Structure formats: C-alpha cells, structure tokens
Amino acid sequence: MKPEKFLDNFGRSETLWMYACARCGECIDVCPVYEKTADKFTAPGFKIKKMRGLITKKLAPFTGSANKEDVKKIVKGLYDCTLCGRCWSVCPYNYDLVALWETARESAFETGFGLDAHKEMLEAVKSENNIFKRPHARRKDWTKGLDMPVKEKADTIYFVGCLMSYRGQLKPAAQAMAKIMNAAGENWTILKDEVCCGVPLKFSGGTKDLEELMDANIKTIESTGARKIVFSCPGCLRMFRQEYSTVLGKRVRLMHGTELIDDYIQSGRIKLKGKLSERMTYHDPCELSRLSGIIEEPRRIFANLTSGFVELPGNKFNVICCGGGGLYKAADLDNSLGVAGKRIDQAEEIKAAGLMTACPSCYMTLSQTARTKKSNVKVVDYAEVVAEQLE
Amino acid sequence: MTGNKEVPEKKYPPEVSYSAVTKGIVGTSLVSSAFHHLMAILLITGLITDLFGPWVGQWISSTQLFAQGYVGAQLNNLAGVLFILVFMIYLAYRGIYAQMKTAIGVTLFVDLFFYIAMVAVGLFAHGFVGALFILVFVIYIVKISVFNKERMVFTVTNYIDFLLYFILIITGMTLSSLSKPWVDLFPWLFDVLSPIAFYGPAIHILITYVWIVFSAVFPGGIIHGIASAYLISHLKKKSNAEKSRMR
16 A cells, blocks of 8 residues: 555546535435534545645645555545535536546555455456356347347347446346337347446456446447447446547437437337336436436436326436445445435325336435335336336 | 535635635625725825825824934925925926826826825725724624634734734834824824824834734735735636637
C-alpha cells in the first residue's frame, strides 16, 4: 500500500474542486448510504473535506504526508457509496461528484487500497469475461429454446450484459426483451462474442484492463454493421454513452430497452392486450433516470400497460437509490440491503402489489430485500410484464 | 435528515457555467449565498477603499496604520484634498477638449463616472454592505450551530475565519467606514466601542490583510473563491469548445 501516492491521479480540475467545494452540506442531507449508516466517512462533503486535507499535504510544505490509517478510512468511505449521483444532483456548484468518486476509487485501487471482493471480480472478468467467473462459453445459455440465431449482420444489437446473461432470476427478463423485439419484427442479434462492458472495472477503480474489454466489444459490434444497440442494464448503457461513444461515434444509436419499447408502442409496432388492473409502482434506476435522463419513456409504457400505476415516493430525477449501485453490495451487503429496505417499505406504504424496475442490479437488490423482509411486494422486471401483455 | 429533497432536473454529465452555479447557490441556501457574496463585495470594496483611499479623500487607508491613527488620518485627508484639486484641474482641461471632440467628451464622462463610483464605494458601499453583512453573519452562525451537516464539513480554518470576521465586524461597525448605519441607528454603540476608537481602523485593515494571507495559505476563503472562479470559467470554456467541435 502506498498512502502517499493516493490521489496522485487527481488533475488540475479535481484538485481545485476540492478547494472550491462550498461546504454547504447539501450532499450530506440526501446521501442514502449516510442516512442508513450515520458514518460520517460515507457523507460526500466529509469525504471531500478529508481528501482536501490529503491534497493540502501534497501541496503545502510542513503539513506532513498521508497516513495509512487515514487513507484507509477515506477509501472505505469511497467504496461505501452507490455512485447514485444524488450528491451531484443537489450540489449547487453542479460538480460532477460521480466522476470524482470514480477517479478517487481508481487511485485507491492503484495504490493498493482496493477491496478484495473487487479484485476477485476483476480476476473473473480477466479470465472469463464476466463478473461471476462463470464459463464464458455459457454466456448465451439464456437463449436456449428461443428462436434466436446469432446473425453476422443486423440492424440492432441487444447488448445483454453480465447480470442478465448469468443470473437465473434475470434470464426471463432477457428472454422477454427477445420476445418483444421479435414481436416488433426487429432485425436484431446478440453479439457473437459479447464480453463484460467494463463498468464494474470502472466502479471498482481497477481500470487497467478496461481498454482491452472495450476493444473486444467494439470489434464485434462493428463487424455486425448495426446502427442501434439496445441495453437492459443502465450501467452498461451509461458506460457505452460515456466511454464507447468516442470510438463508435454518432452513427450508432445507444438506447435503453425502455426507450425501444416506448418507440414500438408509439409507432404501433407492438400491441398490448388490455391494461392490467393491479396496483403497480416503479423504482427509477439512478443510472437510468438521474444519470441518463430516461424518465418519461418507462412511464409512457406503464400508461399503456396498467391502469393501476402509482408513483413511488422519491422518484424520477430525485430517485432514492436502491442501495445496489456502485458495487456497494460487495463493500457492505447488510447496509446495501438496508438502503433497499426503505424502497420496499415505501412500496408497501403506497400499497403496491408489484414493484417494477428497469435495471438488473436494482432488481437483484430489491428482490433479495423483499424476500428477506418477507414483503408482499413482488419485484418484477418491466420487460417481463410487457412481454406477458403482448397481443 | 431528508432523503426526499426535490431538486429540478438537470443533465448529466453536468455543464458548468457562472449562471448555473449562481442559480444553484441561491437555490440551495439564501443565507449562505448572501454571506459569500456580501463577503466578496466587502473584500473588493474594502481593498478599493484602502488602496485608492488617499486619492478619493477617504480617511481610512493603510497609510493610517503606519502613521498611527490621527497623523495618518490627516495625511490621508491632505492627500484627498490634493487629489480633488488636481482632478478638478484635469476635468477643466479635458472639458475644453470635449467641446472640440466628442470622443474626448465620452472619455471625460467615463472618468467622471469612475470618480463618482470610487467615492460611492469608499464613502457608502463598504459601510452599508458591511452593516447588512452583520445581520447575515449572525443568521449564518445560528444556522451552522443548528445544523450538523455544515459543521461536519468545516475545517479549523473556517472557525479561525469566523473569529477574524468577528474582529472585522467590531472594528468596522463604528469606526472603519464613513457610513455607519448601525451607529446612526443605535448611537450608544459608539460609546460602547469608544475604547477601540483610536486603533479601530488600523486593526480593521491589519486583520483584513491577515485574513487574506491566512486564507490564501490554508484552504479557506480566498482559495475557495479563486478555485471556484477559475474552475467555472475553465470548465465553461471546455464545454463551449466541446460544443463547437460537435457542431
């Protein structure tokens, strides 16, 4: 471990932002992790204060050097974070705090302060191209029994992602997406050799092998000649929009499943049976609503899907995180599920029978919590509900 | 703790501009916004008053600090009178040319405007803004005492800053400006603070420069202000450049 090297990757902007922070504390009020843990090292403003202290030690004479224990505490706070962007949403300076946490995590990882669980995950990505260390050859297992040949050329690519490909609970959601695209007559394919998009590497800070993964995906994508890529995972989508788009350029449209299905419904490419009468609500994934701006599309789908739709408190841009983002579960499972508990409680309070979401990570966290709490609220993926209602 | 605070939707990744930041700061906390902006105005008007003071007849200036109270004040007054005399001659000289050439007339107007602005700053703005600042400062301190979130992110530097502000307020309230709204409102204040009447202006100026040095060395006011202004302009330029590249 090299505590004195921690935050050495901070450039001019990051360094100055440490000093520019107005110390208003707005971010502390809204942080879901701080609300749950009451540990001040998880409070965004406090982390900035502590990191500013380390930066000052690097810049100013007679201030000493970074101490290993201090760095450990700060790094723990950095990983005890869902990267939900709620702190950024209230920052009066509009400072990109999500990018700051990611950059700081990168430095933590490089200086040997990364989490063991993350290191194992990165090893898995390196050896099997997925975060679960499951055989790469089994990535397409979810397609078994479906009429879905992998095409050499197609207009649209469905980028499935690690969670949807390997998690048994989520395979029906991936299959539902396939069913919907088939129903719409889309000329689509999955990638012949899809690998992890790299977002877990970015979240963990271990970005050494990121380019290699991206290159592999980009080559396969370009060989299909596709002009549209559809994602079920908002994390993959944001990764593509922020990192891949510089290579793929504007010629490839990157969209979430909710946007695609909304397009299908609006243009009449798919028709839904009569509306469900069940009282349903929706948890906006932070990556999708706050960080990607996809807010109204899912709601337009729900308007066609159910007559019993009701908003969950803390929604749309101001959504409260489910606790499953930013690899927080690997850092502190109990509190991660504790954060999710609040969302399940809120769903119960509004008497929702079903809690829909549009993110595999949110689905996993919320459904696990609902089971633990023995809640009556059923967590479902929106695509499954749509597929069931197809005419 | 209010996890449900509602804020208007904005775009990610964020764009940074002066107007967005100003809106954000004002929207987040009026008290904090007023505190920071008034402090910036006081620093600027205070420095103008001090550095340009002798030229506009202002009696508060660093020279007074070095010449010890009364003597310094007289020197400043003399400097002010001399300046006004010279300036009057200058105005008359320029005025003759103004009749001959419009451009010079415009220059004369600008000069006059600048002179009036300087006098306004020196004689009135600093004192009145300072009087308002006292009210905001009190509310700000109460707010910080009540809400833990702000205390959590404050450093030792901030608390020393507050102590320096307190000294600046006490010395500035009755003595350090030609306009003294608080004393005019409550004349007994003058008697209360009369023991520091002689050294008040000198302490006020000295503490101002101590604060500038202090907050430039430690992460506080000046670094915070300069870092903010630099970053916002830097990121705005960066964002504009990216937009033009995309076009």
